[in-house]
Amino acid sequence: MMLIDRETIDNYIEETNQSLVEVEKNLLILENLGGNIEISLARSVYHAMHIIRNGANLLSLSKIKELSQKIENVLGLICTERLTPNPEVINILLQGIDRLQQLIALIHSNEDMDIDEQSVLLTGLTSAVLPDEIKHSVTEVRDIPIPDGNYVFHIPEFNLIQEIEQGKNIYILIYDLIKDVQEKNNTPLNFVRFIQQHGEVIDSVFDIQSIGTLEEQVFGSEMPYFVLLASNLAYEQLIESLGLQSHQIKKVKSAINDLIHPKTESNQQNLVSAISVHHRKSGQKDRLELLNALFCELSFVMDSFSNNSDKEILTATERMRSALNSFDELLNQENNVLASNVLWKIGRNIRDFAYQSNIQAKLELQCGLIMMDRRILSRLIEPLTAIIIKMIRLVQSNTPVQICLNLIKNAEMIEMHVSFFNPHILSQETHLDYLNEEKKINALCADIKQSFEVQTGLSVLIRFPLHLRIIPGYCVSIDEQFYIIPRFNVKDCLINLNPSMWRCDDNSTLSLLYNERCIPVVEISNTDLDHLKNKKTLIVCEVGNQLFGLAVDSPKILERDAICQPLSKKLDLNPSIVANCLLDKGQIAFVPNMAYLANKLL
Amino acid sequence: MSKKVISPGQDIVASMVPEFKKRLQEIIVEEGITELDIDLTGVEMVDSVGLGAFIATHNTLSQKNGKLTVINASDDIYSLFKTMRLDQHFEIQQG
Numbered sequence: 001m002m003l004i005d006r007e008t009i010d011n012y013i014e015e016t017n018q019s020l021v022e023v024e025k026n027l028l029i030l031e032n033l034g035g036n037i038e039i040s041l042a043r044s045v046y047h048a049m050h051i052i053r054n055g056a057n058l059l060s061l062s063k064i065k066e067l068s069q070k071i072e073n074v075l076g077l078i079c080t081e082r083l084t085p086n087p088e089v090i091n092i093l094l095q096g097i098d099r100l101q102q103l104i105a106l107i108h109s110n111e112d113m114d115i116d117e118q119s120v121l122l123t124g125l126t127s128a129v130l131p132d133e134i135k136h137s138v139t140e141v142r143d144i145p146i147p148d149g150n151y152v153f154h155i156p157e158f159n160l161i162q163e164i165e166q167g168k169n170i171y172i173l174i175y176d177l178i179k180d181v182q183e184k185n186n187t188p189l190n191f192v193r194f195i196q197q198h199g200e201v202i203d204s205v206f207d208i209q210s211i212g213t214l215e216e217q218v219f220g221s222e223m224p225y226f227v228l229l230a231s232n233l234a235y236e237q238l239i240e241s242l243g244l245q246s247h248q249i250k251k252v253k254s255a256i257n258d259l260i261h262p263k264t265e266s267n268q269q270n271l272v273s274a275i276s277v278h279h280r281k282s283g284q285k286d287r288l289e290l291l292n293a294l295f296c297e298l299s300f301v302m303d304s305f306s307n308n309s310d311k312e313i314l315t316a317t318e319r320m321r322s323a324l325n326s327f328d329e330l331l332n333q334e335n336n337v338l339a340s341n342v343l344w345k346i347g348r349n350i351r352d353f354a355y356q357s358n359i360q361a362k363l364e365l366q367c368g369l370i371m372m373d374r375r376i377l378s379r380l381i382e383p384l385t386a387i388i389i390k391m392i393r394l395v396q397s398n399t400p401v402q403i404c405l406n407l408i409k410n411a412e413m414i415e416m417h418v419s420f421f422n423p424h425i426l427s428q429e430t431h432l433d434y435l436n437e438e439k440k441i442n443a444l445c446a447d448i449k450q451s452f453e454v455q456t457g458l459s460v461l462i463r464f465p466l467h468l469r470i471i472p473g474y475c476v477s478i479d480e481q482f483y484i485i486p487r488f489n490v491k492d493c494l495i496n497l498n499p500s501m502w503r504c505d506d507n508s509t510l511s512l513l514y515n516e517r518c519i520p521v522v523e524i525s526n527t528d529l530d531h532l533k534n535k536k537t538l539i540v541c542e543v544g545n546q547l548f549g550l551a552v553d554s555p556k557i558l559e560r561d562a563i564c565q566p567l568s569k570k571l572d573l574n575p576s577i578v579a580n581c582l583l584d585k586g587q588i589a590f591v592p593n594m595a596y597l598a599n600k601l602l
Numbered sequence: 603m604s605k606k607v608i609s610p611g612q613d614i615v616a617s618m619v620p621e622f623k624k625r626l627q628e629i630i631v632e633e634g635i636t637e638l639d640i641d642l643t644g645v646e647m648v649d650s651v652g653l654g655a656f657i658a659t660h661n662t663l664s665q666k667n668g669k670l671t672v673i674n675a676s677d678d679i680y681s682l683f684k685t686m687r688l689d690q691h692f693e694i695q696q697g
Contacts, residue, residue, distance in 0.1 A: 059681070060681040060682075060684050060685045108696075111696070177650040177653065177654075178650055178651070181649075181650045182650040182651055187647065187649060187650075188650055188653055188686065192682065192686065201685070203687065204685070205687060206657060206687075206691075208657050208660070208691060209661075211654055211657045211658055212658060212661060213658055213661045213665065214623055214626055214627050214630070214631075214658045214659060214662045215662065223654050223657075225686070
């Protein structure tokens with residue numbers, strides 16, 4: 001039985017990723033506030049990290065737990081105003097966050113990823129700012145002996161201090177896995193998870209000598225297991241919750257007595273579980289109802305096309321366009337996000353660039369409540385960062401630079417203005433060379449232009465049409481031309497085609513054996529059959545109930561979201577394609593007219 | 603050093619442990635194997651007695667300066683061994 005199921009892990013990944021983005025944004029805000037620490041903000045960052053660590057603990061993600069613990073330690077010092085979040089401190093924290101994001105991205109295979117560099121920096125930071133009397137606690141290990149046993153827990157002192165400062169009590173729990181688990185028909189994994197629900201397992205150890213060897217009679221009779229637990233619960237509460245006998249629990253006192261300081265503030269907040277499962281069923285229901293209403297509207301409009309009056313057909317056409325636009329908006333709703341929720345990353349990039357170049361540069365983001373498609377926004381980060389860095393480099397190195405990125409939405413488009421906060425920072429007319437970035441921005445269906453005015457200085461303007469057609473698809477190449485095959489039309493992909501799989505009928509139509517049936521193969525670029533047979537990859541496409549194959553050259557099928565642009569007049573004559581789009585590197589890709597290709601076979 | 607891989611191919615639970623233990627004894631004591639890999643492919647669950655079998659095998663091998671490695675552990679079993687800090691005694695590799 002899978003106790004930590006895929007859904008729980010996926011929820012943890014999703015929520016941790018969201019949380020880390022917030023942490024990263026808030027760290028940048030804390031840095032900008034400098035010495036005026038906003039304690040409530042610092043605490044929210046601290047608690048977010050605490051939840052991430054608790055989740056990692058529950059899911060036994062050791063590296064994520066260890067690194068988040070170290071980040072939390074530093075954040076704890078900021079919350080208690082023992083450490084100022086200056087750029088050096090924030091830089092180390094951000095490096096830790098970056099590494100955590102990488103660990104999360106490779107959650108199932110991060111055992112080979114080391115966290116040494118970040119750990120050394122974070123531990124050094126913690127150690128450096130602590131008062132001399134507790135400075136040693138970061139590297140010092142405290143021995144906590146297990147009563148009546150031969151074992152000792154070795155725990156970093158600072159970790160114990162952090163638990164104590166959160167108002168937690170430290171307990172040793174004494175179990176016998178045979179008596180307390182096996183004989184109660186429980187499994188070890190369920191047993192451990194149950195303990196973890198009542199506190200944080202700081203460490204645990206088996207008395208492996210008591211278990212004996214394979215030859216010894218003692219094997220199987222007892223399995224002593226000790227747990228060092230930090231819990232907000234009081235002694236009696238824990239006994240009751242865990243169903244313990246009094247001899248099974250010892251509160252750790254003398255071994256840590258010197259670490260327990262009188263606290264001015266008790267942190268007894270109920271910590272929210274990091275792996276709470278969100279069922280967004282109500283949202284889905286609303287969406288289905290809206291889709292259903294639009295579908296009814298469309299059916300109604302279809303009926304009104306049977307009327308022959310021009311005026312009625314015109315009205316019906318408008319209604320259909322309106323319904324289709326609403327469909328489009330609704331179906332793309334999940335991709336529509338506040339622009340600031342994605343573009344803030346440019347501020348982080350500029351901050352890192354300035355920090356590494358030892359210059360003073362900052363980005364002021366003014367996005368208001370403008371919403372945009374996240375696929376466009378995420379692809380804008382890299383070229384916009386590059387353009388802003390180029391602008392910063394135009395300024396003399398010892399001059400502080402502030403750049404504004406301002407978004408404006410009007411009835412037809414969204415405009416992005418990039419300009420200097422101080423328009424006179426450049427003494428003479430200057431222009432940017434941004435050919436590479438221009439290609440990438442054009443690929444997003446946007447245009448870019450720069451201007452230099454005496455009053456306003458150098459500014460860059462990027463304009464996006466309000467309505468973009470974005471087709472999720474697979475990018476393939478056929479005879480040195482790129483195509484985006486809509487994802488919803490792709491049923492399968494056959495690679496390493498064998499010549500014996502091809503069939504050719506009397507009408508010279510090429511077919512291929514697929515799942516014990518022959519599917520016809522269509523060509524887009526007027527190639528002869530022999531040429532088609534040389535292709536090594538076949539995309540199996542489905543349009544309506546019709547299956548057909550598209551023979552392609554690409555050894556790899558890359559997933560792409562195509563931002564479609566209208567065809568030029570010349571290309572419009574080609575019925576095989578419906579739109580074109582620019583790839584990130586500036587190459588043109590066509591979107592095939594899948595319905596036309598399917599009809600060609602009839 | 604002589605090495606061997608053993609694949610129980612079923613859950614390591616109390617009902618199968620006596621037979622499993624006998625097989626492990628044969629391998630270590632009679633065949634003189636000192637480097638043993640236990641391949642957990644197809645093993646979905648280990649109960650407390652099963653955990654004891656791993657620890658006893660580790661103890662037996664340690665007396666002979668040998669080494670136990672658990673390979674191809676499922677996500678759950680890997681997580682269990684890590685949480686119980688058994689990775690501090692012998693090596694555990696995920697499947």
